[in-house]
Amino acid sequence: MYFYDTIVIPLLHRMSNLEELRLYFNCSREESFVDGNDLKTNILIHLPRLTTFKFNICSFINHYNQSDLLSNEDIRNTFRDFSNNEIISCVDYFPDENKGQCHIYSYPFTLISYERITNNFPCGLFPYVRKVSLFDEQPFQHEFFIRIQKSFPFIKKLTVTNWKAQNHKQHEKSKDDNRDLSLIHYQHLTSLFLTEVHDDYIEEFLLDTKTALPFNLTLYVDYYSIQRVTHHFKRIETRINCSKINCVYLDNVHHFSKDFRNYFLSTEYM
Template sequence: MSNLEELGLCLTVYVKKTFIDGNHLKTKIIKQMTRLNQFTFFIRSFINIFNEMSFPSTEDIQQTFIDFPFNKMISYFNNFADRKQSQCYIYSYPFLTRYYTGITNNFPGGLFEHVRSVSLFDEQPFEHEFFLRIQKSFPFIEELSLVNGKPQNRKQSYESNSNNQTLSLIEYFFLKKLYISNVHDDYIEQFLFHIKTYLQNNIIVYVDYESLQRVTHNFTRDSTRTNCAKISKLHLWGQGKRSNSLEEYFPYAKICYGIY
């Protein structure tokens, strides 16, 4: 290992007291590998929160990368009160990995042209502007998964604007798979409303049956019809059952049923 010249590291780790930061990388890796001349990494570290624990700020984490001998480094962290967890990201930039997992509202942005698969999670709502930022940061995204049970706060303001003058259309030109089976109904609307989101043809969608039934008004709603007609394979989770209205609403989709 001491003779390595190039190293790429992708880790998700649970730690007890301190997040993985620049000091860890300098002492545990760089000083041990004296011939290393290229080092790229993507590290998520989690700490379970007990009582009143204090955590470093993003600025504190970033300070540990002073005099770091390689590429630009990005760091940020999130607190999840419901899960009683705190999460810290550190990664090298430009970002060369094809996967970026667990993105929250604190995502600092950037351009990630190599990433093809993205997952989103937060205990705070994802608003329309957040999804616009995600699309701009990951222009070649092919798979997108989402977990968020909190309703959008600004959804009503969009619905009250009959002309939708302030709503920017989010265009996913390369998206092939969309996982929205563990979300609030607002996010199913976010992706199926054609005035909010443009989807390409032949997309595969994973979604909860009852949620989809509500959002599409029992498979009759016009505002979700355009994007639903672009689905080539529909994976429905929960106690759903086949019906003529469902099949007519998804005219080009192979429909598969699953149970949680």
């Protein structure tokens, strides 16, 4: 929904008898995020009979002013008068995109999808969520993925978008070298999208010292990236997780090496 100001607000003003409202949308604005003050001024004071209000709103600002950035604390302060729900907020700025993002929602979170999670993710438990996407212009460390798995224990579809190399990349010689890292188990994962990532994140999911993937996983990945990460499909540390993959989607690749076919013996590839 990119017409919050011109369509949604006027529509709600015509619903003065509304008692329950669930409002879920994304919107793009020129100058300001959707925050608590915005919801009170534009919606709540026009709905005097409203008793239940739940929402999940992500607003974006393009070409934000570097000298006048709102913090997460600033956004939280706009919800001081909201007593019926626990309100969660998360504010991020992306210099490369020249875009600001503010995600506000009432908790507990009941949707099945949680999009564009960044390093500022406030954690929590989201048992209903099955689809998650991660995006940031700062690197995701292994500890971040631990937090994601704990917050979304029933995740089925995961998309990662991040082109920045990990800062604390492990240099494994044996499994004993990684005893300080927690192995992450994605027990319900069925689809993993790693087409717009630095090689470090492909390694993050394929190394058996970092991640335990489930069987019959569908992986979306660039051929040359996975070729580098698996050392031309001969790397021992990535063989276990690769053996669990049921299908690999590799764009614009029509000829596969013998080493690739031997590495993914039970896998369909497209």
